[in-house]
Amino acid sequence: MRGLEIYSTEKGLIQVSNEVRLLILKELSQSPMSPKDMCVSTGRAMSTVSSHLKTMLDDGLVVCVPDPDDGRRRVYSLAARPVAASVGRDEGARASYLGILERLAANPVRAPGLLLNALTVAITAEGINLAPVMENLGSGLADSLADEYRNGRTEDVLSSLRDFYEYAGIGEASIFSYSPVSVITHTRCETTFRAAEAMGRFTQGFFSRAMGNLTGKEFRAVSSEVFGAGNNYHRFTLEQVPGRRVRIQYNIAFSVV
Incomplete structure (x- = not known):
């Protein structure tokens, strides 16, 4: 079923397929909003938005909090984490992940990175977009390296992260620009556009959280492009x-031996 998204809440997994609720969740993923603002962004009446917000509050998808800029006003904020979305099966991805597994069998030294690619592509082939989870996974990996790369010049830290990315067998990375931070990655794992986008979210999560851990500020991808014949x-x-300031969720030291 297309147009279905799954969110993780304190109550468990919640699936959302209603168009208005999906629009509200998309808007709240960017910043907290008042019901009035949601009416403008969704093009729906206040009564409609209020009805959906009540259901989303009950499901644990959103919370209502005081506006940090105006304590007299209440705004809604996203309380759930996006997990996955249904996008329809991707037959091209099915063929490509078998090719990745063949490469893994021929070069087991690269198993960690190749397995990550194969898993992402295999799940995409079944019609599940795991991009949000992949981004969280990349962020978690950066957090596990926080003690290693929390200090130093931006250029040196990014160079170290690039080396780790390649050492782990995930792919090759080039720092195209330091201000703003622009990264180009390359992998020998050719696949479909949709699967490549999901894997790209892992990389974005990794580098954006690493920059956040270095500076104490939250970073976000403002542009993203998958390209190349494969x-x-x-x-x-x-x-x-x-x-926005970053909150470190994991703090496990890691050293490449």
């Missing part, structure tokens, strides 16, 4: 999110 190149640019 959809095996990915270019993205990161910029700081104004007023």
Whole structure:
């Protein structure tokens, strides 16, 4: 079923297929909003938006909090984490992940990175877009390296992250620009555009969280592009999110031996 998204809440997994609720969740993923603002962005009446917000509050998808800029006003904020979305089966991805597994069998030294690619492509082939989980996974990996790369010049930290990315067998990375941070990655795993986008979210999560851990500020991809005949190149640019500070969820030291 297309147009279905799954969110993780304190109550468990919640699936959302209603068009208005999906629109509201998309808007709240960017910033908290008032019901009035949601009416404008969704083009729906206040009564409609209010009805959906009540259901979303009950499901644990959103929370209602005081506006940090005006304590007299209440705004809604996203309380759930996006997990996956239904996008329809991708037969091209099915063929490509078998090719990745063949490469893994021939070069087991690269197993960690190849397995990550194969898993992403295999799940995409079944019609599940795991991009949000992949981004969280990349962020978690960056957090596990926080003690290693929390200090130093941006150029040196990005160079170290690039080396780790390649050492782990995930792919090759080039730092195209330091201000703003722009990264180009390449993998020998050719696949479909949709699967490459999901894998690209892992890389975005990895580099954006690493920059956040270094600076204490939250970073977000402002542009992202998959290209190449085999959809095996990915270019993205990161910029700081104004007023947002990063919260480290993991803190496990890691050393490459």
